[in-house]
Amino acid sequence: MARSQNPANPTQAGRDVKEEARGVLQSLRRLFDQLGPIRLGSTILFLVLALLMARFSWSTPLIQDAERALYDMRASVFAPEVEKEDRIVMVVYNEDTLKLTGQRSPVDRTILAQALETIDAAKPKSIGIDILFTMPQDDDALLVSVFKQIQTPTYLAYADPKYNPEIGFAEHEFLAAFLSEVEGENLKPTSIRLNTDSDGVQRRWTPEKSDTPPFMAMALTKPNPKFSANEGAIRYLVPSTSDMPVFDKFPIESFADPATAEMLQSFIADKHVLIGGDFIDRDRFETPIGSITDLQSEDGKMIGLEVHAHMLAQLLNDDMPAIIPNWTLWAAAIIVAICGGLSALIMGNAAKVAGLLIGQFAFFLVFPFILHQIGVDTLSLPAFGWGLGWLFGYASVSAAARTINSKQRAFAQNALGKYLPKSIAGEILRDPEKLALHGEKREIFAVFTDLEGFTKLSHAIEPEMVATLLNDYLDRLSEVALEYGGTIDKFVGDALVCFWGAPLALPDDGERAAKAAYALYQAGEDFRKNVPEGVPAIGRTRVGMHYGDAIVGNFGGEGRIQYTALGDAMNTAARLEAANKALETKVLVSKEAMERTNLDWYRPMGKITLRGRSTPVEVFEPVPDWEKKDREAVTAVIAAHKQGDIGYIQALGAMLKSSKEDLGLANLLKRLEKTKNGESYALG
Template identity: 25%
Template sequence: MQQYKTGKWLIRQTIPLLLLLMMLLMQFIAPPALELNLQRLEGLLYDAKVQFLPPWPRNVSNIQIVDIDEASLHEIGRMPWDRNLFARLTTKLNEAGALLVVFDVLFSEPQTNAALAAVQSWPQHATLTAAQRQNLLEHATRQDADLHFASAFQSTEVVLANLLHRHGTLRSGELSVGGVRQQRPTGTTPFEPFSGFAAPIAPLTAAARGQGFMNADEDADGFIRRVSLLHQLDQQLYPSLALEAFRIYSLVEQVEPRWRQEADKAYLQGVQIGNSLIHTDQQGRILIPYRGGPKHYPYSAAADVLMDRINDLRFDQAVVFVGTSATGLADLRATPTSLTFPGVEIHATVFDGLMSPQHLPYRPDWWSGAILLQMLTVGLLCLWLFPRLGPLTSIAAAMILALLVITVNLWLWHQHVLDLPLLNLLLLVLLLSVYFISYGFAREARRRKHINNVFDQYLPPAHIERLLNDPASVSLAGEKKQLSVLFSDIRDFTGISESMSAQALKLWLNQFFSPVTKAILAHDGTIDKYVGDMVMAFWGAPLEEPAHASKSVQAAFAIIAAVEALNRQFVAQGSPIARIGIGINSGEMIVGDLGSDFRRNYTVIGDAVNLGSRLEGLTKFYGVPLLVSEFTREQATDFAYLLVDKVRVKGKLIPIRIYMPIAADTPEPQQNLYQELDLALTAYFTRDFDTALAQLTTLQIKAEQLEGSLQNEAKLQQHNLFDVRRLIAIYLQRIDAFSKHPPASDWDGSHAHNNK
């Protein structure tokens, strides 16, 4: 049994430890498929932070978005627009006071020069003189829209977009690399390289102030939560559109990648822009500090700018991002705050975040150690806490612990701008709490089943339900308690059994035990056992019962009444009637689930139990159906009693008084007889043997007369109620013996019984 318990304990502790170890390993070396799903779930938690936490403070810069929206396309025409329109748009923005114009539009193909094409295809072109052809060519070239667009850059600072290709080697346009310092330490961890690009055409690249990539970094679920500030192509690092715009806005010649050297490896730590360090991950990515849904920044329709319908100062000292929110142009992205977030506003949001790098959430170098420490702390707390709680309290504790983990994570996010993973911590709490709660419910189910199995045959259903609803109210372990125990036995059972066949005896006993058991359970008793014709029951356990003594006496009267009713059936059947003796004692007993590894029983043991058994045996000697000890009489004070004797039972030196409780419905003649008998016995115990002899002799005559007056039906009751003549005869014999051999001077009135 001890080995079995040890095995269960090891299993109970090993499984949660394995769960903790599994979660620790999964945090750092999860299988690719699982890691992909975990990233998706972690992304959802990030989305919740962005949506429900207060947005980061805005900087004071004027960020405007000029939108090539559906209305502009309807009014001006579908894309691609003529470059002269973009030149005009740039000029208008410059005239309105814009400091910087950032185009989230790709100009990787030159626009056809219609005038030049017409000149080159003119049939008379060959008949012109060289000077005429040169003049005509120069005039046609001056009509080139790309040159007009590039010339518009002279009046304002413009940043253009390029697109890097991860697959394929197609390269178009001219890529600018001057905005990033390329010097890197040895052992630098490589970025995931790109192999192609689509950049602005050479005239635009030459005229523009800067150039940055417009690539979007999608997570596994297609959402854009972070953006790369740097990408690598041909061993060169290139800035993003927002980073390049911020560099030019900050009047910085170059941005400088900051590296962290570890042994022979160097890892990207961030990007230095002037005096500001932008923390990034090793791939140069930052989290996008979304400030809400689309249209967080002021939008102006491109058509309104081109048609001079804007007369306010919204573009004064502004950084203007030019892009599109039109559905058909495929620049709408899925983000934590919207499934149709314009790509141009993502660049504007990143630029806004770079303006306040102290508000950009990031993961520090020590994030893995912090998560390991958090998981160990939370895991060990769960291992210590949950085994001490019940299933329902474990659910509450798990919710509180999960809320605490979330609160700490959000506090670090909002107060210290730290982006630490949250999913695995919550999964750890969930797994351990589900295990312990499931184990608790299983343990509770086993406990309920065990309680039901132990007490189903011994307790009334209502008590079993109370035990199941409140298992803590009962202890199956051995404990000392004040209880009352009852023994009931059939007199002359040996003779009855010899007169009946085995089958008939079994049916007769079943008929007898059923009403007796019902009477005990009806008075909240606990059936201990059946041994042959004997029934043993007790009160006060497993449920507390302050009135255990009174209820045991009530049950005894109910048993006597049930047997009287049963005897009428036996007489009608021609079966032997049952005469019973009941002994009750109250006192300190040991109660619990006792036994061996192979068989156990919820029972009571102790000297007080043995005394109850002795009293049941004495009922036959005294001819009474019910005897209780003086200890029971002291506690069951709501009954009348007749002192039967003062005895020393076998194994005991101190004498005790034994009594017969008198039922409240006892006929008045019998009650009077008992009162007179009590007076006679009082004289006996005070050594007034002459008075006792006279009174007992008179009572013997009255008892015979009373018995003769009873009907046959009442005789059955008399047999189980009290055979007064036998008790009188006992005391007459004792007085006669004392008349010949007087008792010693220290006689205490007790009688020794040496038989069990």
């Protein structure tokens, strides 16, 4: 029989939940401590701003202009193309009509009455008249008679001064009385008000008011439940060919003229007829598609009658774009802000990160066009707001992350700095793998220093003063080494050990190392000239520099890591530093190092055999304050000595007379006198 398993321990599960909750709280507390209240508050504020921008960009000043421009682009690119919308015909008063009738405002009503008789006889589906009758005329009786006899369902323009401030009280009173007189079974009032956006562009339907007649496009067609709210974007049509407009447009006088009236009846039979004005100075609207649909317009604007025609065509096509619910826009805004914030935390390959960021921006740009093409109303879609919200989310979290990283980096570098040079600490922070315990063979410029007589001095003064002087001295030398890009290996008492070429090798390592070597000597001179009163005289700082192979890396075991260099380059540099004492020089540079510094400020100091080393070393001393001819003179002496010509040594003696304090040059003269044919001088 199988043994049943024990059920999970509920007490242990409760402890686990508490531990996880405690861990989360501790993480949040660390986050708060690292950011601080001001930075944390600003980060949250920017994230809230990112959310609001991604949601309300259509109603935010300045930003809404960008949203409108992007929408107009979408509306133009994906506007439905038609050869001709032959269910709707426009009959218009135009400038020629005004010249013919000699009457501009109000328009001639006799010509309207005559045209209506012709149009009504052609039996169209409906007639919509976008003309307001706001003042009496002599020919009103004729027009009223035609209206009362009309057989076609006809809708006459109405405007309420509450929503149309351009209509005065007296004008409205006459309009209401006129409509009351002519209203009947086949003639009803209709609202013609068009609402533009604040930039003057007609993009959207005008919401119907409960206290006004039905909107013209609604009145001319059968009720359509999808359009009952009368909201959303107008779907403008564009012509498929540039030589044909979307809607036929006829001058009204053509229908009033018996010579052409009968012929034109076939163009309006069984169609919706819209009658209105086509004037250059009024009732014209900017649209998202410019002048694409109105080939006769030179200013890119569309007459109000044609706007009504496009809305009527949209109703007839049952083309109601899907409205995006508010909750969807809120959800999208939250996702955008979160994506922006999370994107700031992406780490890894720069190309992949850049590709991911570019991909998100491409999505914000392309996705609204896709939605528009598949029939979604993008009039309220915050496309630009998404991009801006993402950017604010990215910036806020990025700034917070930089703050945290900076503090963590400072903490880590400070901790590592107790064991490693700052340059190495920085390398490890960038690439933690470099902390592994291993070494590699590198060619480096090694530099050793030593302060002459400091050990003896330390026995002559108080320990506190020794510590003060030593710290000051080593600080000065460290600053010099770091200034020239050196890696500080270690301090050995009053000696500084540093090198160039690891962990990073640069083309000018030799030049910087040589300049640092001489600057270390100068820093020592400044130090000994500024010691406190009562402190015995301090000797010179001696420097040795060599170029060669070394094993560079982390050594010391898991408990105590030291980044250091080992090998011949280090040993030779140390012996060169010590050789300064015997040669009475300040800075000694080996030939191997000198040839790689690209500097011409050296004088040769002969060939020497260092203690513990069998191979002789040609050494040089930097003398940047010497003239070129003097350096060449010493070089000529050394070359002559190699050839066994001791006559040149006298020239060196002559130079000493003009520089009696040059101990190094005097020492060179003595060594040359004791050797011949360029042989090495062995140091005891």
